[in-house]
Amino acid sequence: MSTFKQFFLEQTGRNIVLFPGSFKPPHKGHFQLIESFRNMVGDSGVVNVIVTDPSPKSRRRTPSGKYVPGDVAAEILRRFVKEMGYRNVNVTTAKNAVGEVYDFVRERGQPGDNIIVGVGGKGNDKARYAGILKDVPKGVNVAIEVADVVGGEGGDAISASQFRDILDNPTPESLLPYIPDQLKNNKNLIQFVYDQLSNLPSD
Numbered sequence: 001m002s003t004f005k006q007f008f009l010e011q012t013g014r015n016i017v018l019f020p021g022s023f024k025p026p027h028k029g030h031f032q033l034i035e036s037f038r039n040m041v042g043d044s045g046v047v048n049v050i051v052t053d054p055s056p057k058s059r060r061r062t063p064s065g066k067y068v069p070g071d072v073a074a075e076i077l078r079r080f081v082k083e084m085g086y087r088n089v090n091v092t093t094a095k096n097a098v099g100e101v102y103d104f105v106r107e108r109g110q111p112g113d114n115i116i117v118g119v120g121g122k123g124n125d126k127a128r129y130a131g132i133l134k135d136v137p138k139g140v141n142v143a144i145e146v147a148d149v150v151g152g153e154g155g156d157a158i159s160a161s162q163f164r165d166i167l168d169n170p171t172p173e174s175l176l177p178y179i180p181d182q183l184k185n186n187k188n189l190i191q192f193v194y195d196q197l198s199n200l201p202s203d
Contacts (some may be wrong), residue, residue: 015045017145018104019118020097022052022160023073024060025167025197027178029158031080033147037118038089040145047089047118049077052097056203060160064168066200076196080180083189098128105132111139121146170198 017037023030038047053070054060061067070093081089094100101117109115117132119125129144136142163178172194176184183189 013112014110015041015114017041017045017047017116017118018050018101019047020050020052020094020101021120022054022058022060022070022097023068023077024054024160025068025163025178026073026076026080027158027160027163028180030077030160031180033118033120034077034081034089036147037116037145038086040116040118041088041114043088045088049089049091050097050100051077051091051093053093053095055095060164061202062164062167062200065202066167067202068164068167068197068200072196072200076193079189079192080183083183083186084180101129102132105140105142106135106137109137109140109142111137113139114141115143117142117144119144119146121148167197167200170194 017040019034019037021030034047034049038045041047051070051074052058054067059067074091074093077091081091105115105117117129119129126144126146132144133142158178166174172190175190175193175197179190179193
């Protein structure tokens with residue numbers, strides 16, 4: 001598995017999206033955001049999804065107290081990406097995704113880079129990155145892009161909290177509303193997601 005640093009080590013003049021999040025758990029709305037950011041940079045650009053591995057204090061739990069570890073969320077997103085054949089999407093984990101974004105821009109940005117910090121439109125995620133435009137290295141272009149909240153079935157917003165509510169007793173069928181539309185007929189993928197989410201820890 002490539003690390004965040006290794007993935008970009010030998011590239012120059014890069015078009016990069018940094019998309020941090022907790023993805024607790026990943027769902028079709030998250031994946032549609034990834035696709036939206038991917039469309040922004042095209043086939044020659046790279047989307048790096050940075051999954052926060054939540055601290056005990058910041059974990060979001062199911063009704064019975066289970067939670068989705070960062071490595072589980074990352075594995076599900078990697079499988080979505082693999083099944084779609086997206087070679088320019090990289091999924092990594094970090095203890096602090098916000099800090100990782102700041103560090104990348106300030107320490108690893110190279111002249112000629114165009115870096116988009118991708119955030120969802122839910123809540124006030126953009127405010128976390130307000131300071132990133134200060135002290136940008138010379139020749140590095142940085143923008144913060146807010147993507148629209150993705151609607152689910154019947155026009156209702158898909159949310160991770162809705163998804164968590166079913167994870168104490170999931171079934172493969174109960175996962176379907178949260179799976180990317182293009183992958184809902186992929187039985188192996190559904191089984192994989194079910195296996196990942198049916199034995200979550202509770203501390």
